[in-house]
Amino acid sequence: MTPLPSQSDTPLVRVHDLSVRFAGTPPVHAVNNVSFDLAPGEVLGILGESGSGKSVTLKTLLRLLPERKTRITGTIEVDGQDVLSLQGRALADHRGGVASMIFQDPSLALDPVYTIGQQIAETVIRHEGASKTDAMARALEMLELVRIPSARRRLDNYPHEMSGGMRQRAMIALALACRPKLLLADEPTTALDATVQIQILLLLRDLQQELGMGVIFVTHDIGVAVEVSDRLAVMYAGSFVETGSVRDVIRDARHPYSKGLLAANLVGAVPGTRLDAVPGAPPALSALPEGCSFAPRCAHAEAACSASPIPVWTGGDGRWARCVQASRAEAMAGAGGRS
């Protein structure tokens, strides 16, 4: 295992101008010109609704999308490696070795005919060439790491013999078995009850700090994103519309869609009153409107919103929002300050 570079300025993940198209008539524009960096040990939450492209972005980082039907443009670098050019064994080394993923439904992600111990050991044998005994010892260590009670006995359990929360812990153990530098989490707590969800979130937060990994956490739930993330990116119709530190985005959202999401999550709502709901539904990804994709649903939309490119408002500390209104508000405030 190579030690983490002490220099934290070199990002662990560098995604530039990433676009993903799925073949079809018409083609589906699932991800559009997404760029972001992730520092080692940083947690980025990607917040979006179904069909916003958040899961596709995550899967692209592991190259899990069907190759013949997908066209990926742009660049992805993870730990200095160009992920889009990886082939064969090098790609297999990347998956699970450098970056690994946990999914929403562990009963689908785990293999039903092998025990938890066997599945973890298999990964360790493949990636580190360990002996069977050593790999099993690592599997036990991993189950203890994710705080599964009576771990030794659980090693011989099949996935169906475990409860939902326990299975999710087992999947986290499997994903972390080879100490990846990057963990991709795709709605890992959505299927869980609230009291179990918070346990898993706290576990992920602890493990992230213990192991110092970078994490990209995809969710539709603002509350969950706030619990785990350092930085937040709000995604809509395949594009990032706003990013910033969790604190800034939650306290001072600039994009009307982020504001709408916060209102829909009842942040500061008075019980029984009408909610400030965003009307309509997201556009079809096969027929995105010109300019801002959110304009058709936006209460502040104007002519400039349907012309490309949409101006970007930037605040300090990697904070920006792609919105005509937000950038104009800032310009006016600036002018007012000078006069």
Place this chain on the structure above:
Amino acid sequence: MSAPILSAHNLVKHFNAGGFGAARKVVRAVDDVSFELAPGETLGVVGESGCGKSTTARLLVQLLTPDSGSVRFDGKVVGPELPLKAFRSKVQMVFQDSFASLNPRMTMIDAVAFGPMVHGASRGEATRKAQDLLDRVGLDPARFGGRYAHELSGGQRQRVNIARALAFDPQVIVLDEAVSALDKSVEAQVLNLLMDLRRERGLTYVFISHDLNVVRHISDRVMVMYLGEVAEIGPAESLYSAPRHPYTEALLAAMPSLDPDRRTLEAPLAGDPPNPIDPPPGCRFHTRCAHAFGPCSTQVPVSYKVGKSHVAACHLNTSKEQVA
């Protein structure tokens, strides 16, 4: 409280979970659940999966027959005193899965008009009513009336299901996780629609959800269920601000904080909810409860009056007055 419009009296429903004779396993889905609904109020029902909230909903609308206990509508026992057909037009239900609850071979206008026709309305009358209702839930009947379920989005389908429930001019609607499968921005629209309809028509809701934020927003009173039993029931305001059952307290503490400076530091409960096949003796929550003491593992707690129309079934409240 004024005379209840709908009430549940000691409802019990056990399901067979396989096995014979002594090895027979029984899921105690709902065990002695009683509550009342005042006209025009909204009762939220919360709890984890397997706590019996959906079974309670199905018992309430008579989709399931209780093993024992009864449901009363307007003081009349449903079944012996009030025929099912009359009851059904007064109490309707909306389910979580908007797609599965619509007939894939029916257009939306037919789906909404079907019920009134079964109850004796003419086709023309029923169709007109269906058009009005689709319009009311925000779907243009000319555009959406001829479509099939697969041609609508999830939010649109759930609007159709609400229109269908309204087709009988019911007084009570039971909403079983009706907004849970929707995206947040669409969920907010449907919640607004439900609140508008409630005001316009004086509807009474039973609103079942696992989302405590949403339940607080829409409910007047909230019932917390744990492993088939009512743990606590009371006004939303006092139940959220001063829960009197440790389980309610834990559920509230498990909600993500939405404040980056006050993140949750400790999980309020360890482990998963126990299996309703073999619930723990005494208080069913005692195996996960931080405050468990002597009687909890042996004695089933009775209900104590802990505030104005606020009741909790927990031994910590023994100083309070018991509720029969």
